[in-house]
Amino acid sequence: MFVRNTSLRLLFLALVALFLSVKLPIARSQTFPSSNDPIPNGWTGPVFKLRQDYPTTQPAVGPKPWKIFSFNTQPIPYLKSVLSYCEEGNVDVDWQLEKNKVRNWYHAPWLHTTPNGREFVHGLTGERSSRPHELAPTQTGSFANWAVGFYNAPGGYVIGQVWKNPNSPNPAAAVFPDGTVACKLLFTTATVAEVPYLQNSFAWQANASTTSGGPRSIQTVLLLQVDVAVRDSRASTTTGWVFGTFVYDGNAIGATPWDRLTPVGLMWGNDPTVTEATKLDTTHLIQSFINPAVGPRQHLGRAGRLDGPVDNPKSSCLSCHSTAEWQSLSNNLPDATDTMRWFRNIKTTAAFDLGQRSLGYSLQLALGIERFHTAHPSQPIGTAATTAAAQSKKTRPIGRGDQDDNN
Numbered sequence: 001m002f003v004r005n006t007s008l009r010l011l012f013l014a015l016v017a018l019f020l021s022v023k024l025p026i027a028r029s030q031t032f033p034s035s036n037d038p039i040p041n042g043w044t045g046p047v048f049k050l051r052q053d054y055p056t057t058q059p060a061v062g063p064k065p066w067k068i069f070s071f072n073t074q075p076i077p078y079l080k081s082v083l084s085y086c087e088e089g090n091v092d093v094d095w096q097l098e099k100n101k102v103r104n105w106y107h108a109p110w111l112h113t114t115p116n117g118r119e120f121v122h123g124l125t126g127e128r129s130s131r132p133h134e135l136a137p138t139q140t141g142s143f144a145n146w147a148v149g150f151y152n153a154p155g156g157y158v159i160g161q162v163w164k165n166p167n168s169p170n171p172a173a174a175v176f177p178d179g180t181v182a183c184k185l186l187f188t189t190a191t192v193a194e195v196p197y198l199q200n201s202f203a204w205q206a207n208a209s210t211t212s213g214g215p216r217s218i219q220t221v222l223l224l225q226v227d228v229a230v231r232d233s234r235a236s237t238t239t240g241w242v243f244g245t246f247v248y249d250g251n252a253i254g255a256t257p258w259d260r261l262t263p264v265g266l267m268w269g270n271d272p273t274v275t276e277a278t279k280l281d282t283t284h285l286i287q288s289f290i291n292p293a294v295g296p297r298q299h300l301g302r303a304g305r306l307d308g309p310v311d312n313p314k315s316s317c318l319s320c321h322s323t324a325e326w327q328s329l330s331n332n333l334p335d336a337t338d339t340m341r342w343f344r345n346i347k348t349t350a351a352f353d354l355g356q357r358s359l360g361y362s363l364q365l366a367l368g369i370e371r372f373h374t375a376h377p378s379q380p381i382g383t384a385a386t387t388a389a390a391q392s393k394k395t396r397p398i399g400r401g402d403q404d405d406n407n
Contacts, residue, residue: 324360
């Protein structure tokens with residue numbers, strides 16, 4: 001088009017210059033790295049893709065099959081309904097979330113850094129290692145464990161709001177609605193020879209190490225544990241969340257490894273009055289259910305609270321996740337000065353430490369924000385509520401999956 005009028009021509013050129021100067025936003029699907037791992041030449045296996053096309057408007061929760069069960073009087077049906085919900089559409093596509101045709105699931109970003117960061121095959125991150133005899137009496141060595149977690153669409157929306165500005169995460173947006181579900185698959189480098197109940201478990205190839213932070217190589221990892229968490233309004237008098245754990249049992253009846261996952265238990269509160277001194281059995285817990293019929297019993301948490309085989313027995317599922325906050329000031333494990341502070345029933349919108357910002361029991365958000373802050377210490381996080389004094393404090397090692405001795 002040829003513009004004859006001088007004024008119009010100048011206006012046209014100005015508009016063209018303005019258009020060229022505008023920095024178009026990067027597509028959300030390309031904002032965050034999936035992994036820092038180099039992919040070997042000739043690799044023909046799967047490659048992990050971070051599911052990060054987060055909903056921009058709050059999605060409908062959809063079916064909540066667990067709501068027909070009471071978590072405190074029908075804990076096993078409740079747990080199994082949540083597990084089925086997580087498996088539906090994911091098992092058939094080998095947990096490649098972008099291929100699920102039933103419902104959308106999403107990963108949290110910024111878990112790709114550090115030696116325990118996401119590997120390139122399935123996006124697994126390093127978890128707490130299992131010490132000798134923690135998994136089985138026949139276990140003589142220590143074995144690294146690796147995991148990948150994800151949230152359903154309501155949770156994905158919240159993650160997207162926290163990371164709406166990829167250069168300035170907003171912790172205040174971490175308010176998970178009723179019906180949010182998180183699921184986590186945990187794998188081990190332990191062998192069947194040392195942990196016999198891992199026989200015929202679900203196996204993945206992963207670029208993993210056998211020791212925390214050690215050199216990585218492609219090797220087989222076996223499914224050991226599955227964690228689930230549900231934001232359930234019926235638990236609002238305690239924490240607002242129901243956490244559950246399954247362990248793989250190769251001796252259980254079932255046609256597939258997923259059928260052989262056995263509930264360890266669930267918890268909706270931390271039983272704040274139960275101390276180590278009252279530990280006789282698990283019947284003293286009134287805000288937890290521990291399955292008495294679970295096959296490969298390993299360790300539980302403090303005073304018999306819920307814990308999976310990978311988790312640290314000093315803590316519990318809820319107490320560990322209750323420390324998810326920004327700025328992170330307290331360790332995620334209890335210390336000797338005030339142990340029971342870690343076993344309070346903290347509401348999902350309340351922070352573990354006074355004056356900080358709750359991240360809704362999401363250690364994935366907490367760990368991601370801390371890693372972002374480590375990489376970009378001058379970048380803003382949140383609003384003026386995050387004070388310069390808090391920013392200057394040393395953050396505690398976080399992550400029920402990042403620091404080998406702190407998980």
